[in-house]
Amino acid sequence: MLDYETLKLIWWVLVGALLMGFAITDGMDMGVGSLLPFVARNDTERRMAINTVGPHWDGNQVWLVTAGGALFAAWPMVYAAAFSGFYMAMLLVLFALFFRPVGFDYRSKIDNPTWRNAWDWGLFAGGAIPALIFGVAFGNLLQGVPFHLDELLRSHYQGSLLTALLPLLNPFALLAGVISLLMLTVHGALWLQLRAGEPVADRARTMAMVLAPTVAVLFALAGIWLWVSGDGYRIVSEPAHGSLPNPLAKEVVRAAHAWFDIYGRLPITLLAPLLGLAGPVLVSYLAKWKRPGLAFTVNALAISGIIGTAGLSLFPFILPSSLDPRSSLTVWDATSSHLTLMVMFVAVAVLLPVVLAYTVWCYAHMWGRVTAQEIEHRSHSAY
Amino acid sequence: MIDQTFVELSRWQFAATALYHFLFVPLTLGLTWLLVIMEAVYVMTGKEIYRDMVKFWGKLFGINFALGVATGLTMEFEFGTNWSYYSHYVGDVFGAPLAIEGLMAFFLESTFIGLFFLGWDKLTKRQHFAVTFLTAVGSNLSALWIHIANGWMQNPIGSVFSPETMRMEMHSFAEVFLNPVAQVKFVHTVAAGYVTASMFVLGISAWYILKGRDLPFARRSFAVAAGFGLASCLSVIVLGDESGYTLGDVQKVKLAAIEAEWTTEPAPAGFTVFGLPNQTTHQTDAALKIPYVMGLIATRSYDKPVIGLNDLEKEHEARIRSGQIAYADLTKIRSGDKSPETRAAFDANAKDIGFGLLLKQFVEDPAQATDADVKAAAASTIPKVWPLFWAFRVMVGLGFLMLLTFGAAFWLNATKKLERHRWLLWTAVIAIPAPWIACELGWFVAEFGRQPWAIGEVLPTFLATSSLTSGDLIFSLTGFIGFYTLLLIIEIYLMVKFARLGPSSLGLGRYHFERGGPSAHTVPAE
Numbered sequence: 001m002l003d004y005e006t007l008k009l010i011w012w013v014l015v016g017a018l019l020m021g022f023a024i025t026d027g028m029d030m031g032v033g034s035l036l037p038f039v040a041r042n043d044t045e046r047r048m049a050i051n052t053v054g055p056h057w058d059g060n061q062v063w064l065v066t067a068g069g070a071l072f073a074a075w076p077m078v079y080a081a082a083f084s085g086f087y088m089a090m091l092l093v094l095f096a097l098f099f100r101p102v103g104f105d106y107r108s109k110i111d112n113p114t115w116r117n118a119w120d121w122g123l124f125a126g127g128a129i130p131a132l133i134f135g136v137a138f139g140n141l142l143q144g145v146p147f148h149l150d151e152l153l154r155s156h157y158q159g160s161l162l163t164a165l166l167p168l169l170n171p172f173a174l175l176a177g178v179i180s181l182l183m184l185t186v187h188g189a190l191w192l193q194l195r196a197g198e199p200v201a202d203r204a205r206t207m208a209m210v211l212a213p214t215v216a217v218l219f220a221l222a223g224i225w226l227w228v229s230g231d232g233y234r235i236v237s238e239p240a241h242g243s244l245p246n247p248l249a250k251e252v253v254r255a256a257h258a259w260f261d262i263y264g265r266l267p268i269t270l271l272a273p274l275l276g277l278a279g280p281v282l283v284s285y286l287a288k289w290k291r292p293g294l295a296f297t298v299n300a301l302a303i304s305g306i307i308g309t310a311g312l313s314l315f316p317f318i319l320p321s322s323l324d325p326r327s328s329l330t331v332w333d334a335t336s337s338h339l340t341l342m343v344m345f346v347a348v349a350v351l352l353p354v355v356l357a358y359t360v361w362c363y364a365h366m367w368g369r370v371t372a373q374e375i376e377h378r379s380h381s382a383y
Numbered sequence: 384m385i386d387q388t389f390v391e392l393s394r395w396q397f398a399a400t401a402l403y404h405f406l407f408v409p410l411t412l413g414l415t416w417l418l419v420i421m422e423a424v425y426v427m428t429g430k431e432i433y434r435d436m437v438k439f440w441g442k443l444f445g446i447n448f449a450l451g452v453a454t455g456l457t458m459e460f461e462f463g464t465n466w467s468y469y470s471h472y473v474g475d476v477f478g479a480p481l482a483i484e485g486l487m488a489f490f491l492e493s494t495f496i497g498l499f500f501l502g503w504d505k506l507t508k509r510q511h512f513a514v515t516f517l518t519a520v521g522s523n524l525s526a527l528w529i530h531i532a533n534g535w536m537q538n539p540i541g542s543v544f545s546p547e548t549m550r551m552e553m554h555s556f557a558e559v560f561l562n563p564v565a566q567v568k569f570v571h572t573v574a575a576g577y578v579t580a581s582m583f584v585l586g587i588s589a590w591y592i593l594k595g596r597d598l599p600f601a602r603r604s605f606a607v608a609a610g611f612g613l614a615s616c617l618s619v620i621v622l623g624d625e626s627g628y629t630l631g632d633v634q635k636v637k638l639a640a641i642e643a644e645w646t647t648e649p650a651p652a653g654f655t656v657f658g659l660p661n662q663t664t665h666q667t668d669a670a671l672k673i674p675y676v677m678g679l680i681a682t683r684s685y686d687k688p689v690i691g692l693n694d695l696e697k698e699h700e701a702r703i704r705s706g707q708i709a710y711a712d713l714t715k716i717r718s719g720d721k722s723p724e725t726r727a728a729f730d731a732n733a734k735d736i737g738f739g740l741l742l743k744q745f746v747e748d749p750a751q752a753t754d755a756d757v758k759a760a761a762a763s764t765i766p767k768v769w770p771l772f773w774a775f776r777v778m779v780g781l782g783f784l785m786l787l788t789f790g791a792a793f794w795l796n797a798t799k800k801l802e803r804h805r806w807l808l809w810t811a812v813i814a815i816p817a818p819w820i821a822c823e824l825g826w827f828v829a830e831f832g833r834q835p836w837a838i839g840e841v842l843p844t845f846l847a848t849s850s851l852t853s854g855d856l857i858f859s860l861t862g863f864i865g866f867y868t869l870l871l872i873i874e875i876y877l878m879v880k881f882a883r884l885g886p887s888s889l890g891l892g893r894y895h896f897e898r899g900g901p902s903a904h905t906v907p908a909e
Contacts, residue, residue: 055497058452062493066485068459073482076474076550083463083470084849090464091859095866098453102870105449109877151717153549154468160852244547336475337545337552344479351486355494358517362494365505380890381438382501 005242007341011074012331014348016311018070022063023307024300029053029060031188033127036120039192039203044372046120047108047382051370052195054104054383059359073344077334078318081155085147088165089133096129104383128181135180138310139173142259143231144322149247158323172225179218183306186212186283187299193292197371208287216280219306232258233320233328247333252325259313269312275305385744390845392856393465396863400457402823403867407451409822412526412573413580414444415519420607426512436604439886440584445500446877450870469837469847476542476553477532484528492521526573534565537833538633539841544736546716546729551841564633567626574618578785579818581612585792587882589811596895600886609792616786624680631681631689637832639692640768641775642677643667647691651678660768665693692765700761705732706739711750737841744845766834778824781817788814
């Protein structure tokens with residue numbers, strides 16, 4: 001069995017990998033949903049866009065479900081405190097996500113423009129709202145979240161209903177939300193450029209060319225904002241990393257520039273923000289040069305870079321508490337037991353490669369441009 | 384100190400979202416296998432009518448599946464959003480099967496389901512069959528893992544409470560995985576899903592036969608559903624009985640409540656067929672009993688007694704008192720006492736810490752509870768009897784009625800007398816809702832019968848909640864019920880529309896509504 005400290009670190013990497021997997025796969029179809037009203041103007045065009053992701057969106061969404069399950073199993077306290085603390089935001093995400101399975105399956109079952117338009121807006125909401133809110137959540141993690149733990153480790157959150165939701169939607173968090181939304185929209189646009197017929201593919205190309213550089217600019221802006229605002233937390237003293245998890249046993253202070261500590265200590269980590277800055281610029285050119293496949297790959301790296309930057313900046317924090325910094329949850333003190341981390345590590349190590357293998361098989365067999373002729377030919381069975 | 388309204392609202396929300404979710408799950412669990420059977424015949428014989436059957440029943444499957452996915456998302460996140468102390472307290476054990484469910488089952492099911500719907504032109508016959516098969520395996524595996532999680536809530540083995548981390552921790556994954564409660568409930572539940580899907584296909588096919596349209600299509604579908612349904616219905620009943628036996632072993636309160644067994648009867652106990660359980664007098668009025676039967680079901684013996692609720696309540700009172708001592712020692716450990724003596728004292732009563740926590744509904748510190756508090760806490764360990772008693776009986780009754788229906792359908796179909804017995808065809812149509820009612824009642828018995836515990840004898844439900852307000856819950860509960868009901872109405876509208884259209888909805892040009900009127904009785908081109 002691996003030692004406890006190593007497993008705790010492995011699980012930080014694995015949760016990050018699951019989130020990146022979610023953003024790269026499901027983010028793509030959420031991006032397509034967000035673009036639906038803008039790149040597809042009539043029913044056939046919309047069906048072209050929808051059917052490029054039709055066979056895959058459901059499998060992609062399991063990355064989100066699995067990331068949720070993995071949080072529960074590996075970081076139960078994070079799952080408990082974050083999901084109940086962000087209650088209203090979680091509801092917003094859930095309700096938006098409800099539109100997707102029904103939207104995809106029901107939309108083309110009835111040939112009525114009002115019916116189909118309604119579901120198209122549902123697919124738009126189901127793509128854009130979660131993409132925005134996930135970014136907002138990360139923005140709030142970077143600012144600290146108003147919760148504390150009592151002596152029995154029950155988490156208490158400040159505010160309810162609107163008084164809990166509105167503070168989440170502050171300017172910095174919204175900036176993070178927009179970055180998340182735009183990076184996934186670019187991802188969807190590149191997918192459409194790669195897989196949809198004309199004129200959808202060409203419109204998507206224009207979107208990617210324009211939006212990708214915006215992602216880089218806003219990402220840089222967020223970095224500057226974080227430096228200037230002085231948000232950040234630092235651990236002053238803590239028990240050994242391999243000891244039994246107890247969040248209340250450490251001392252934490254709020255400290256300006258603390259979120260930049262890791263880049264000084266471990267310069268290799270600068271690779272993540274560099275990917276996030278350079279990647280989108282390169283993506284814009286690749287889209288222009290009509291290399292959507294390569295652009296999609298580079299954008300996947302850029303997304304990983306941006307998520308990685310958030311994770312690395314916070315490290316070892318996962319959920320910093322602005323109300324009672326000591327209650328903050330970290331990679332070392334919010335984890336499951338040694339045995340559970342090990343069991344789950346083995347499960348992921350065995351199962352995830354299998355998942356990746358059959359996912360590739362499925363994409364490979366469904367490959368090909370979704371053209372207008374194909375939609376008309378399969379109008380009874382296609383989405 | 385505990386806001387009862389808030390706890391009730393949290394429970395209502397979980398019950399509502401879970402019961403809504405389970406309107407869609409059983410059909411998915413079973414219909415996938417019916418699709419596998421139909422497609423296997425297509426692959427082996429090459430007859431197009433079987434492909435049409437897969438496509439048509441697959442269309443109805445899809446309409447149902449979409450809502451299963453939508454409502455299932457809620458379940459994955461609801462432990463964290465609404466049962467946050469639960470998530471902290473048992474996530475170490477409970478989270479693992481949930482995460483593995485995602486990795487092993489949801490990925491499989493969801494990755495291939497898209498190819499099932501949209502891959503007909505892009506895959507070979509065999510590849511598509513493999514896709515259908517893997518979807519079925521995936522959805523059934525998800526049932527396995529969720530029952531391992533749920534089985535642990537009923538019978539929390541393979542784990543131990545850790546005072547240092549203030550939570551339950553896994554000590555044997557194998558024990559959690561091989562939990563007998565999980566295993567019997569898994570097979571019982573998936574078989575119930577197979578019954579649901581069979582009744583669905585049987586009823587709709589019977590309706591086509593009654594209308595005299597698309598007969599070759601309808602008769603073949605009817606035959607598949609009758610055979611599969613009969614086998615599945617027998618399994619549900621046998622495995623349900625097995626489940627009763629396991630209950631007698633590990634969930635004595637639930638069993639006694641289902642049977643309204645207030646006092647311990649001399650073995651073997653009788654089975655109460657009818658009665659009006661009275662929670663205040665602890666008696667069942669107007670009881671009609673069959674001697675011996677319950678003792679046989681629950682203990683598989685003539686001599687072991689089934690312990691009654693009154694005796695169980697007394698046992699619990701003793702465990703609550705020992706839980707008080709455990710809680711006092713826990714407080715010492717939590718406030719920094721690391722001495723081995725305190726630890727040993729805690730360990731002596733550690734198994735009753737959950738019973739100690741029951742007192743938190745009356746006092747902040749269970750160690751300070753009065754004798755009256757202890758007695759009230761002991762009384763709270765007995766769930767309300769009459770809903771369990773009746774929900775169980777209706778479920779079982781429906782199970783036997785469905786068995787008769789499948790039996791008759793199978794027999795009349797095999798002897799080719801089906802069309803002369805229109806009463807049976809009508810019965811099959813009318814019986815369509817029966818399996819859903821039975822499934823929902825089954826879950827009600829399983830979960831309401833576990834009260835007052837979220838995790839059996841470990842964590843009381845009222846402690847398991849999040850720190851939210853009643854306002855939050857009223858808002859979200861209204862939202863869920865409103866949104867789900869709207870989606871359900873749309874789903875039923877589409878389901879009825881396409882079920883009425885029948886295979887004509889495939890647009891293949893060879894079924895009833897596409898060829899117009901009276902030619903309906905001719906055999907479609909194959």
